[in-house]
Amino acid sequence: MADPGWSDGSVEITETGPGGAILYQEDRLAVRFSWEFATSPALVLVFGPSARGWEGARQAEIYDFVAAEIVRQRAPGRAYEIDLEEGVITILDRATARPTAPQPAERAPVVAALANGDVTWREVEALAAIDDPAARAAVDRALHHHLSIDTRLSAAEAMHRQGRLADLERVIARELRGLSRPQDGMARALRLAAAHPGDRVQQALLWASWNGTDCAPHCAALLLALTGAAQEPFDETVQAMLARLGLHNSAYDRQAAFAALCALVRMELDFDATD
8 A cells, every 4th residue: 555645635525415525636636536335344435537537647646645535534444445447445344454552662763763854644643642751742742833734733633632632622723724725734624623613613714714715715615514504515606605715816706705605604703813
């Protein structure tokens, strides 16, 4: 299985009835998949472009990244299989084999290796699984990573699971306000926002919808769902409004779309809020 850590792309999963859609995006490429629930031993089947319809040599890498993201976002610990010829990803209804945790004498070099260099969410999750003061300290440092929203949110989520971060919602709200590009942590931020939809998080989603970035339409879509103002699949009017919130529209179009969003969700933007 290839290491999916190579990609700068993002994976967005939407659900409609007993299935839905998956969108892989990076700067110059978008690949669309559909998915549906399956019967054991499969959990979910994902359908994308087959090898016959694929241009270029990146199919295997992108499919592995998409599969790993599906597992991370929606089916933690599950195994998956990929059929590149047919363009099918199968998320299996069984767990992946987990490596034996390192013994105390072995932990120091393992922690040092994981914490050395630029720590990503993958290293954070591995460190969080090690019950060791040095590993916990490394996760704590990752909470303040100076560049990666994804890393900071991964650390916050791990610390919250460990009972060492009570106010996860505050961190989620702060990071939502910092969103710019989808590949910089948007998928994790929206997943956590959906799981912790308090007032601060909803206000942060409204801010991110106003902020004129490529993330704005996605944040607005989640806010519509959380407030019950609209549900996917959105009608044409809502889809048009969301599209106008994006970075590449005029300030006038974004302002008009944002006013429409505020009316739908019955909220006003609090410019004085910090989280």
